[in-house]
Amino acid sequence: MIADFGYGVLxxxxxxxxxxxxxxVYGELxxxxxxxxxxxxxxxxxxxxxxxxxxxxVYLLVNDHYEVQFVYEVxxxxxxxxxxxxxxxxxxxxxxxxxxxxxxxxxxxxxxxKWDRDREFLPWVIVVGGVTMAFFIGMxxxxxxxxxxxxxTFGGEIAAYTIQPANSILFTPSDGRGLNPLLxxxxxxxxxxxxxxxxxxxxxxxxxAMAALITGRTDDRWxxxxxRWALWAWLFLSAGxxxxxxxxxxxxxxxxxxxxxxxxxxxxxxxxxxxxxLHSVMIQEKRGMFKHWNMLLIILTYDLVIFGTFLTxxxxxxxxxxxxxxxxxxLFFAFIGVTLITSVGLIIYRWDLLKSETQMTSxxxxxxxxxxxxxxxxxxxxxxxxxxxxxxxxxxFTGQKVTVGPxxxxxxxxxxxxxxxxxxxxxxxxxxGHSTVKTLGRALWKPALGAAxxxxxxxxxxxxxxIALVGFFLVALVILVTLYEYGRGALAxxxxxxxxxxxxxxxxxxxxxxRYGGYIIHLSMMLMAIGILGIELFQVETQGTLAIGDSxxxxxxxxxxxEVASWDNPGAGVNYTRAVVEVYDANGNLLGNLHPRKDFYFxxxxxxxxxxxxxxxxxxxxxxxIDWEPINQESTTFKIFVNPLVNWLWLGSLLFLVGVIIAAxxxxxxxxxxxxxxxxxxxxxxxx
Amino acid sequence: xxNIKLRITNYKLPLAILLALVVSLLLATTVFAxxxxxxxxEVNKIAKELYCPVCESTPLDVCPTEACRQWRxxxxxxxxxxxxxxxxxxxxxxxxxARVLSEPPNRIAxxxxxxxxxxxxxxxxxxxxxxxxKPVAVESAVPTDDAAPVPQDDYIxxxxxxxxxxx
Numbered sequence: 001m002i003a004d005f006g007y008g009v010l011x012x013x014x015x016x017x018x019x020x021x022x023x024x025v026y027g028e029l030x031x032x033x034x035x036x037x038x039x040x041x042x043x044x045x046x047x048x049x050x051x052x053x054x055x056x057x058v059y060l061l062v063n064d065h066y067e068v069q070f071v072y073e074v075x076x077x078x079x080x081x082x083x084x085x086x087x088x089x090x091x092x093x094x095x096x097x098x099x100x101x102x103x104x105x106x107x108x109x110x111x112x113x114k115w116d117r118d119r120e121f122l123p124w125v126i127v128v129g130g131v132t133m134a135f136f137i138g139m140x141x142x143x144x145x146x147x148x149x150x151x152x153t154f155g156g157e158i159a160a161y162t163i164q165p166a167n168s169i170l171f172t173p174s175d176g177r178g179l180n181p182l183l184x185x186x187x188x189x190x191x192x193x194x195x196x197x198x199x200x201x202x203x204x205x206x207x208x209a210m211a212a213l214i215t216g217r218t219d220d221r222w223x224x225x226x227x228r229w230a231l232w233a234w235l236f237l238s239a240g241x242x243x244x245x246x247x248x249x250x251x252x253x254x255x256x257x258x259x260x261x262x263x264x265x266x267x268x269x270x271x272x273x274x275x276x277x278l279h280s281v282m283i284q285e286k287r288g289m290f291k292h293w294n295m296l297l298i299i300l301t302y303d304l305v306i307f308g309t310f311l312t313x314x315x316x317x318x319x320x321x322x323x324x325x326x327x328x329x330x331l332f333f334a335f336i337g338v339t340l341i342t343s344v345g346l347i348i349y350r351w352d353l354l355k356s357e358t359q360m361t362s363x364x365x366x367x368x369x370x371x372x373x374x375x376x377x378x379x380x381x382x383x384x385x386x387x388x389x390x391x392x393x394x395x396x397f398t399g400q401k402v403t404v405g406p407x408x409x410x411x412x413x414x415x416x417x418x419x420x421x422x423x424x425x426x427x428x429x430x431x432x433g434h435s436t437v438k439t440l441g442r443a444l445w446k447p448a449l450g451a452a453x454x455x456x457x458x459x460x461x462x463x464x465x466x467i468a469l470v471g472f473f474l475v476a477l478v479i480l481v482t483l484y485e486y487g488r489g490a491l492a493x494x495x496x497x498x499x500x501x502x503x504x505x506x507x508x509x510x511x512x513x514x515r516y517g518g519y520i521i522h523l524s525m526m527l528m529a530i531g532i533l534g535i536e537l538f539q540v541e542t543q544g545t546l547a548i549g550d551s552x553x554x555x556x557x558x559x560x561x562x563e564v565a566s567w568d569n570p571g572a573g574v575n576y577t578r579a580v581v582e583v584y585d586a587n588g589n590l591l592g593n594l595h596p597r598k599d600f601y602f603x604x605x606x607x608x609x610x611x612x613x614x615x616x617x618x619x620x621x622x623x624x625x626i627d628w629e630p631i632n633q634e635s636t637t638f639k640i641f642v643n644p645l646v647n648w649l650w651l652g653s654l655l656f657l658v659g660v661i662i663a664a665x666x667x668x669x670x671x672x673x674x675x676x677x678x679x680x681x682x683x684x685x686x687x688x
Numbered sequence: 689x690x691n692i693k694l695r696i697t698n699y700k701l702p703l704a705i706l707l708a709l710v711v712s713l714l715l716a717t718t719v720f721a722x723x724x725x726x727x728x729x730e731v732n733k734i735a736k737e738l739y740c741p742v743c744e745s746t747p748l749d750v751c752p753t754e755a756c757r758q759w760r761x762x763x764x765x766x767x768x769x770x771x772x773x774x775x776x777x778x779x780x781x782x783x784x785x786a787r788v789l790s791e792p793p794n795r796i797a798x799x800x801x802x803x804x805x806x807x808x809x810x811x812x813x814x815x816x817x818x819x820x821x822k823p824v825a826v827e828s829a830v831p832t833d834d835a836a837p838v839p840q841d842d843y844i845x846x847x848x849x850x851x852x853x854x855x
Contacts, residue, residue: 254750261745360820368817375813379806386802394792403739404798405747405790412802543728607752637728 003068006056007147007162010097013049013104014137016042021130024123036123040111043126046133047104054101057094057146061087067172069160070094070146076178076603078573083179086189090179093146095192099309100136102193102200107133110204110229118221124211125204132203132306135335143327178573178603187247191240195267195312198237199305202274204229206302209295213346218291218353223281227514231664234278237271238660242653253609253624255541255641257649260409265384266311270304272384273297276377283367286432288357290367292347293374295354299343303336311388364435369427376419383412410536414467421474421529424522425481447484451476463538471533475526482519482526489516509662517663524659527652534619534645543626543639555642556586557621562593564628564636575600579625579636583614596625596638619644726767734763734773737790738780747790 020042027035057070061084066072074087074094089095107129115122140146148160151168158171182188205226212222244264245257258264277297283290310332347354360368387404394402429443454476455469463469486505493504509516542554551560559581566577577598583591594612601608614621620643627637735749740759743751748759759780766776780788792798 252750253752254747259745263745356820360817363817371813371817375806375809378809379802382805382809383802386798386805390792390798391787394797401741401785401787402792403787403790404792405739405745407737408791408798412799416806541729541732543732545728609752639728 002056003060003065003147003149006053006060007141007145009049009053009056010137010141010145010147013046013053013100014134014141016045016049017130017134017137020046021127021134024126024130028123036126039123039126039130043111043130044108047101047108050097050101050104050137054088054097057097058085058088060147061085064176066174066176067149067170068146069148069150072150072173072176074176074179076176076573078571078603079179079184080572082189083184087179089192089196090183093140093144093148095196096136096139096144097146098193099196099200100133100140102196103129103133103136103203106200106204110207118217118225120215120217121208121211121222121225124214125207128207128210129203139328139331143331175603178601181599181601181604181606181608182251184601184608185247185251187243187250191243191247194236194243195240196309198233198235198240199270199309201229201233201236202270202298202301202305205233205277206298209298210343210346213295213343213350216350216353218350220281220284220288220291223284223294227281228664228666230274230278230281231660234271234274235657235660235664237267237274239657241267241271242656246650246653249646250611251608253611255539255611255622255624255639255643256535257646260387260404260406262388263312265388266308269381269384270301270308272377272381273301273304276374277301279370280374283370287367289360290356290371291354292351295347296344297374299340299347302343303340306332306336306339362434362436364430364437364440366427366430366432366435369423369430373420373423373427376416376423379416380413383409383416387412418470418474421471421478421526424525425474425477428481428485428519428522444481447477447480450480465537468533468537471529471537475529475533478522478526482522486516486519513665513667514663517659517661520659520662521656524652524654524656527648527655529652531646531649531652534648535643538644539641541639541641543637545627545635545637547635552638552640554640555619557591557640557642558584558588559594559621559623559638559640560584561636561638564625566628573602575602577625577628579612579628579638581612581623581638583621583623591621594621594623596623598625598628615647617645617647620646726764730767731760731764734767734776735760738777738788739790741784741787 020039023035023039023042027033027037027039060068060071061075062081064071064075064077070091070093074090075084079087087094089098107126110125110129111122145162148162149164150158150171150173151161151164152158152171153165153168161168164170205222208222208226212218241264244267248259249255249257252259277294280290280297281294284294310328362368387409390404391402394400425447426440426444430440451473455473458472459469486508489508490501490504493499493508494501497504497507499507540555542552544552546552546561548561548563551558553559560583562580562582564577564579566575568575577600579596581594581596583594585591592614594614596612597610599608599610600606609624609626612623620641622641622643624639624641625636626639629635732749736747738748738759739746740748740751740753740756743753743756746756748756763776766779771779777789781793786793
């Protein structure tokens, strides 16, 4: 019964979202502010409604209601409580509900903001939020009902229905199928929420962009309002991507963090357009140019978010057939098509209002370099998108099924990434409006010389690999340029304000958090680049079958097999096999013990390989237990990777989060402060 | 040894040759089995670039399924038979289609479209640059601080200005 109640609440939430759209449009067109206010309240109501529906679903998950199909598919009795809760987003129906729930939280937040100065945006922001939300709740209501129950007809067939069919009885399996073991990892528990938070929060800037187009208020007001939304969205999306990479590294057992899988690319594409957007809005704020382009970027980001949500959950793009079989596939594409056409249509309708206010003056100006940056991001987007849809196109037109794997993406995107790094080195030194070869050269030669020295040293001490050296040169250049810019600012401040250098650094960052947060982000990207270059170019691996006491050698390390044990944990429904290996360096010093593991989950009948990792800044020894014969302990197969520099990637990720938080941290709104002061003044005068 | 036999007993020549052949063959196969059995690393090197039709996006060298294990054994066998990397890949393509390869076989088709799209974007951008940029007249209208006499103070001023704008 409780499941039916949950479904009922979902239906009400769906109708509420639709009503808010209707009331907002009607109220705006008929000039009835009361209706708009009603729309706003309807929007606010969706969050408690969806929270209630989600609460019901979690209740069902936690209390083993296996008559509910979704619960049956993603949980089992042996799963601990926290996993039963997070299984909420472990399947398609639940994750759609999770999406709508987060979306409603964000639209509620945005409708609660102070609207005094931009009242005219409000109805249209509600419309965009409401339409998006209605679409996702509609998916749950009509196609992917998380509350559908299993019924057995008298013919013996068991299937899930929302409403009990005639001549059938409720079917309650004794246990569920359990969550895919790969998803029972802490990284997997926070990775999807982060990614979805990123996805959902990008809807807000899009909603304001549409509101600006519809109302014709196409100045950069909408960009200023949504700047922090976009930054937080970007933070969540980036954190989601990084966590996903870390999860893959720790759980998937292939010694890597990124495999150019369509699901990964699905989350990467909105990140690309979002990053381009964050850069190009600065041109509009500073110079009043490229308004069409910014609109287009946020529209693309929005539709790629929808596309990504759909891809990450269904993966149906791998084949034409599975796409046609999926009920929600065509609907998603119809929704993307409609929103894309409507939004682009609005840009064309407002084309003249979006004309640039100033002119470009130099090819080397900051704005020109930002445009180049956008071109490169778009290039990576095109490669990614083409790689994802190419198998479909090939199958459709030639009947030949193909795989587009990492070699394609790596070859096609690496020059573009190198170009981005070069821009990261040059652009911070260029000025808005105009820069010449002379001014830029004057600022650039010192860091470039420094980078050349670093590269030469590396060529003699570390590697002769040309690609690596080019990469390290660019990394060094960007780091030096960024530090140079940072240091120059702080020194100037020290001199003009008489502050000590640390205070100067602190105040400088505080006074222009976006710029200096951005610089920290650039630095963090370079740390990540060091890790990526290391693992991509210098990773080595070996595999061998060892008896106890045997050892394997790789890249100066010796890995000695000490023992293995296997035991069941009936409570958790898992069999663990754990080996102990010792790692020695080239001089025979013991560096430590590693415990590579293989966990076998009974409910899903799936294994999971947990590596043993010995990490340092230089490299990481990563040992996998591949195969083990229980009868004959003499033969255990290990795979060993040595991943040079990989931990710089994770260090960079942490610094990256710091940078984005600095950039996105809310300012004290000066207007709000004055309003508060005025109010206080009024109150005191009233008291007098 | 067979040479000595040859000299001593000429009439037993055919038999001797046969014996020699058999012995050398046997020797050859044992030597082969001991030294040339392909290692896991040799197998993985090829498996890394292959994908089985079932396990999407998981290269064969790391795929834990039983089917993929059998494929790896197949690679090992073929390596033992002396086949080259190309021949082995071709074997899988013939039996399972081009999707086992990590890249579409038709490279022109797979790279051309993104390359053209990128070039088109670059072309549009640079044509746009030429259109947008106003020649010298405007540039001189913008106050330049290129040849400012005290660059450091100027830098501070510009920075302060930008910081103020941000507020």
